Structures are given as structure tokens and as C-alpha cells.
Amino acid sequence: MGIVLLLIILVCAIGFAAWKTLGKGWFDDLERLRDNPIAEIYTESYQEDVQKEIDQLKAERYYTPEDPLLLVNPYGTNTTGLYIYFQTDESVRVSYTIHADGYADFFRTLSGQASSEHEHQLIGMVPSALNTITINLLDDDGNIVTSHSFEQQAPALLRGEEFTTLTVEEGTSTQQLGDTLYTMLGPQEKATFTYQPYTIAYDASGVARMELPLVEYRTERQVFANGLMYYNISYNTIVGVNSLGKMVQRLDLDHYSMHHDYNLGSENDLLVLASRDDDTTVEDRIVRIDLASGKVSELVDLSELFSDYVAQLNNPLDDNLLQRVIHWTQFES
Structure with a gap:
């Protein structure tokens, strides 16, 4: 496939040791918001209905x-x-x-x-x-x-008016910020540690200029290809939105859920760090999404790659869980 994956392994807080005891049940407990009205926005039928209305207005x-x-x-x-x-x-x-x-x-x-x-x-x-x-x-x-x-x-932000501006603190750097927008990925409520399903883009003065509503979870990254901005709206769906704001492509991960990152590959594709929903392990797969066809294929199964090590991890969750970890954090294509 001509894709070279560089995997950087860090020993940190959660990982293989938990994989044998987490898995599908853990994903069930995420309480995905399937009844979220925003979920309807990211459907082809909704987008096409809106497009028909716009076309009618243009023709009037x-x-x-x-x-x-x-x-x-x-x-x-x-x-x-x-x-x-x-x-x-x-x-x-x-x-x-x-x-x-x-x-x-x-x-x-x-x-x-x-x-x-x-x-x-x-x-x-x-x-x-x-x-x-x-x-x-x-x-x-x-x-x-x-x-x-x-x-x-302009309407208020869905996340709340209090997020319209950020406090700007002057640092010691003499380099000027670019004339662009900066996004905060994965904001969490401090009290509950729950993700807030909105990605807000701020200018250099700390003023909100754009808000992307999500179905659930957080936006891990935004990448640009084929005239579209790709970003995830949930654990297992990535959308491609054009410059008008219309969703023109929806990529579903089938029986996989992403975690932490994805990026463009070298063959008009996305490479996604993922977990398989019907398995007993988590955060151990790398999958490929073909941007032309939307087909999802598995590239790497780390449980197989490190099968001897995984076989030793039959311990139940205990107070020492956080001492035993391998976490995949980055890849390059």
C-alpha cells in the first residue's frame, strides 16, 4: 500500500493491562446520544432537504x-x-x-x-x-x-454565551499569532469529566468565530482534503463538510470506535487509531478509511502483534491498574 506507519509507544496511565477487562461493555457505558437532535443534521436526508429549500429560494x-x-x-x-x-x-x-x-x-x-x-x-x-x-x-x-x-x-453559541470570549494573557514570545482561527478540542466539564460536544474556533483576540456542533464525544482533529474539511462528530463517524457548510460525505467506522487521533494517509485515505467494538480489548487497532469509497479496512491489530504480552494480562482491574500501561499515541504516514 506504500504506507509507512511510525508508531510511538509510551508507557503511561492506561493500556494493555486494562484491555482484557474492558472492551465492549466499556463502550456500552459511554451512553452515546443517539437521540441527540444534532445527529439528524449529519444525515444525507437532512442535508439534501436543506439543499432543496436553498435551491428553491435561489430560483425565486x-x-x-x-x-x-x-x-x-x-x-x-x-x-x-x-x-x-x-x-x-x-x-x-x-x-x-x-x-x-x-x-x-x-x-x-x-x-x-x-x-x-x-x-x-x-x-x-x-x-x-x-x-x-x-x-x-x-x-x-x-x-x-x-x-x-x-x-x-448572530445566534448564541450552543455551548453557552459564556464561551463567546476567552481571556488573553500576554506571554514572553515576540512572535505574532497568525491571522487564523484556533480550536479547542475535547473540552470537558470539570465536575463530571464529560466531553462537551462542541468545537469552538477562536481568533487571536480570543473571540469565538465558529462553532461546530457534534453528536457526542469531541473532535480529535480537523484535516483538509478534496476541498472538504473532515472532522469526527462522534466515536465512530467522520464527516466531510464543504466551504458552504454542507455535509457532502459521511464516513462510518462500522464496528470500530476511534480514540485520540486520525490523520491523512498517502493514498487518499484516513488512518484512524481505533478499538473494535465487539472485542475484549480497546485502543489496539489502526484502521484505514478510503475517502473515495468510504470502505473501512483494518491495518494493524496490536493484540496480535504483541500476543505474547497480551496473554499475560488476565489480571482484573485493581488499584495497581494505573501502573501497567502501554499507550499508542501517534502515527505518521
Whole structure:
């Protein structure tokens, strides 16, 4: 397959010693939120129903930069995302600025070639705030030909308004943060240690500019390929979302559940650290997901690779469990 896996083994807190006594029952106890309404968002039927409604709205009339079609988070994948559609007489490129009182302005130039038809997702609205959005039409040299502004009230974050901003502390580094967004993966409630199924992206000033709702668990990573952003929405589902915010691909891990990490392989695939749900061991598999077909195949079974060692691990859970561990933490392709 031409894939070289570099496995780094660390002796740390939980691992092979627990594998013989955990397994399927452990996964049952995770209480996956199958009745979560967000689960409906990440279905092909929901996405296609939304697409039909958008297409009908687009066909109703001619939308202009002065009077565009605006829809807040129509696909359900970004709480503060704003869908925009309009047409222009000439082919132009588009940039935009978002202003909300009390917050730094947010500026982006939209990707793509100059066109007379414009369909985008604008990210960057400040949650729970009245946002003034200015659309700039650009000529071939990037100069502003004309601008149009409108106001849009942004919804609150699903996780809670208290997460709209983060406290920024100045460090000793002289290097400036890039003009990008930073995500927090796997936030937990301190009292219960339960994962909060939301991934929030912040700018360098600590303002939330994007929120990805999840079905359960946490987002382990976001990777970009084939014009899509791939991220996991649960223990066993990864989705591919396009720049409009529409889910166009759903990858299910069948009888596997991921843990801790996944990354792009070298053959248009994803390599995923996983556990097999119907086995008596956990965190001992590496599986491959073909991004073209969605097919899932197992690459490595560490229980077989270290069968002699696993055979010694018949001890029940006890107070010394945390002393006996091997944990797989990283791979490269």
C-alpha cells in the first residue's frame, strides 16, 4: 500500500493491562446520544432537504449584492455561519469585513476565481451580537470596486454565551499569532469529566468565530482534503463538510470506535487509531478509511502483534491498574 506507519509507544496511565477487562461493555457505558437532535443534521436526508429549500429560494428571484440571499447556518454545521448568495453583472472577487461593537473587526477574502455568481459561507460573526457585514467587490487587481453593508444578529453559541470570549494573557514570545482561527478540542466539564460536544474556533483576540456542533464525544482533529474539511462528530463517524457548510460525505467506522487521533494517509485515505467494538480489548487497532469509497479496512491489530504480552494480562482491574500501561499515541504516514 506504500504506507509507512511510525508508531510511538509510551508507557503511561492506561493500556494493555486494562484491555482484557474492558472492551465492549466499556463502550456500552459511554451512553452515546443517539437521540441527540444534532445527529439528524449529519444525515444525507437532512442535508439534501436543506439543499432543496436553498435551491428553491435561489430560483425565486435575482439576488444582488445590495439585496443578497442570507441564511444563518442553514446546514446546521456552524452555529454562527452565514450563507450568502448573489449575482453581479461583471465577474468580480469578494472580500468581507465583520464588525461588532466591542470586538476586533474580522476580515477575509473569499476563495475562488472571479465570477458573476457568488455563493459562500461567511464565518466570523460574533455570537449573540449584532454584526455589521460589509461585502467588498474586487477587480482583478484586488481593488475595491464597490461595497455594500447589512446587519445580521448572530445566534448564541450552543455551548453557552459564556464561551463567546476567552481571556488573553500576554506571554514572553515576540512572535505574532497568525491571522487564523484556533480550536479547542475535547473540552470537558470539570465536575463530571464529560466531553462537551462542541468545537469552538477562536481568533487571536480570543473571540469565538465558529462553532461546530457534534453528536457526542469531541473532535480529535480537523484535516483538509478534496476541498472538504473532515472532522469526527462522534466515536465512530467522520464527516466531510464543504466551504458552504454542507455535509457532502459521511464516513462510518462500522464496528470500530476511534480514540485520540486520525490523520491523512498517502493514498487518499484516513488512518484512524481505533478499538473494535465487539472485542475484549480497546485502543489496539489502526484502521484505514478510503475517502473515495468510504470502505473501512483494518491495518494493524496490536493484540496480535504483541500476543505474547497480551496473554499475560488476565489480571482484573485493581488499584495497581494505573501502573501497567502501554499507550499508542501517534502515527505518521
